[in-house]
Amino acid sequence: MSGKDIAIKVKPYRQILGSNLWDDITLKIMAPDIQVSSTILPALPVREVPVREVRFREVPAREVNPSFIINDEHFAEISTWIDRRPSKYKITKIPYKFNLLLRGSRDGFTREIFHRLCDNLPGTVVIVKVNGTNEILGGYNPLVWTSNNSIKWSITTNSFIFLLKTQNLPNSILSRIIQPNNVIGCSRYHGPVFGGSFYMKNDNKLWYYCHDDIRYEKRLRSDAYNLLIDEFEVFQVLKD
Template sequence: TISLDLVNGDEINFVELLTAADELTLTDLVDYMQEHIINMDRNWFQQNIVQVFNTVSIPKFVLDSNILDRKHTALICSWIDRKEDTAIYLPNENPYNLKLLLRGTRDGFLVEDFRKRCFNQGPTLIVIQTSSSKSGKAIIGGYNSSSWTGSNKFTHSAESFIFSLRNDSHSYISTLSRIVTENDAISDDDSHFIGFGHGDLYIFKGSCQKKDYMYGILDKNKFSMDELEVFQVVKDLETLQIP
């Protein structure tokens, strides 16, 4: 535990600490320190406003999620671009905008809700917060590099993957499972078999058993959903190289 004296400290030291906190993506601490600096000495703040706000980088996109934080999305989007483990995106460098299409607790958990909101939307990211079990909660999901259409066929993809994340802001333990059988990557079903592979992740069946992807993503084959979110995945045009 680190003890900080935010009453008798030097304002410049606060700015330096604010910079370090932002680089470590300690969002709660950054917000608290910004508020404290403002309340501490309004005259000093007004004179140094540019210095204060230049220490904190502003993300390009607003993340609307009850499941993921910016560190999670930076990691997942690094997987989309096949980044090496040593070169994953920092949260403020993430070139992808995740636009919320469906939230289970808001829009419903039914296949019909998914059809209405998520079909024909281009590449999508599905994220599930599982219910508590002996092994605790987990975040699982999958990336579909093409559209869900309800064709009742398996569709080819070399870029799709499924994953799991430990639901712990202090941990980076994760499982990335890329497609092996590319022709069976996406179960583009119109009903309860919507998902990835031949059951590697069936969203509405609540099942995940290794079939066509590299690894299983849970230590059991069944799960229940506390929350479901589906995002349209859009890459920032500014990051694309135009010849």
């Protein structure tokens, strides 16, 4: 150390060092070759301290819910119905990805837009939010939608319609097909058609629900009439 460093950095601690050691330090600065009486220990080797490796468990980023209408619990419930499971999937165990094909508020509410965005894609879920009541109605089509010049009916036992749980409804209602004929209706003049029970009526957010359709096992609503909707979404169900 230089004399300046000793004066600035060491001298303030002279009382701790003791008078004998301080005198030896001063003497060593003036005459480096002279012998001193204080015991001077050799410098300790610098030991490198290993840096502990910390590993963080990678948690996969959770996909953002793609719907403006339903929540993760609803997606788990619909997945359970598709697979006909006796117990509901946990939210973290949903085996499907729900790919948003159409959102009315984003893409439009017309039949032409529905067919342009949703035709020829197997396995779709249609969901609507009813104006005034906040009811959430929907249906699952395991087949494809097509744009025929006249309505074409398809046969399936795997389609179903539903009314989802909300603040005003403690439990969801599932209504499966009991008569597989004339279940899914396809035509360029119609939007999605689930039998005579639930379908898009025209291009100005008007839908229809009928509780007397004998093709489905349960009523979703207590009455039947035209339904004005606030939102409309269609998802393709893909194996995750």
